Amino acid sequence: MDSRESTTSRTDDAGVEIPYQRFRPKRYQPRMSIFWWIHKKVYLRFIIRELTSVFVAIYAVILIVKLNALLRGPESWEVMTAALATPFSIVLHVIILLFVVYHSITWFLLAPTATVVRLGRKRIPDSAIIAVNFLMWLVLSVAVGWIILAV
Amino acid sequence: MESVTLQVLRYLPEEKSEPFYQDYDVPFQKKWVILDALNYIKDHVDGTLTYRWSCRMGVCGSCGMMVNDQPVLTCETFLETYLPGPIRIAPLSYFAVIRDLVVNTDDFLGKVKRAKPWLITDELKPVTEGEYRQTPDELKEYKQYSMCINCMLCYSACPIVGLDPEFVGPAAVALAQRYNYDSRDDGHGQRNKILMDDDGIYSCTLVGECSVVCPKAVDPAGAIQRYKVTGAVEWWKSVVMPWKSDK
Ligand code: SF4
């Protein structure tokens, strides 16, 4: 008889002897809780970053609605602007703005992981890629602002 | 002598169906890494504690564990960092546990294999034509990705790996890029087919923790994002110039 089989006698919590399983003891497969993102700060920040895209989407819908109103003529536009001037709408827009700003900043900071640009033999440093993104953001924002204010 | 408490997650399939924490007090020594403390336990306190290690110098990639919920190589993580303790030690997250701190690596190795991390050449040059030469710049293209030691820390840092067990994972993509960016390789078409498919690169949502925990600065998150850019370019190419797209 194989000595390995007989010598091992272990007991479980209740004191009952369990035979040694020679071949393949059961593996333990941990399960992930649905609150996995709460326990670590980095995960929480990731989830917030992902959630901001919901607000980006909401604003995109608002923009489409606005364009639609514009196409339908002056009356629809009046209704639209009146709806936009309500306190609810203003609060909503402020919230959206905050989330969209957070969204843009976090994604610009991540841009270098996806972009490897070379100038001749040298790789452009991450900070430069981030800076270019922010600069473009600023320039475009100023341009759009200028167009709106000039009209 | 000062001592530290290690709370080690144990799994003894013959005795209990669930893992449980067991406390061990070990003497504190400034020069000790976590692995030294585990070896102390194994030698002097409890010989049944089971874990993997080999090189003790951050090269073999076998001593990875969760220390205070962060995946690290225990042979290069000092006890001192975690004073006054207690220090929680658990097997690498998301992997099936065989015993105590030992996890099953089959799944990981299968994923790495899916990425075909070897040189694939369309045509072998006859020996008389000499070796395949490479300039230092060409080497630099992929060198970072070749530093991977298959330690699996990046998998334990990635919640997507936990949520979607089929996701090919960070190191596999980094290793695919290791060969995709190699000037001697012609295999990117084969790899793209696998990695741009379901459970490939697009499962990644860029949590970015894989690159944070990687002990070899491989930056697997970067490897995946660059692959996504390649994927997008390939897709546009196949739409605009269907006759030119990869086989
Ligand atoms: S990419 Fe880094 S963390 Fe992942 S297996 Fe390789 S060396 Fe380990």
Ligand code: FES
């Ligand atoms: S023992 Fe080899 S990497 Fe830690």
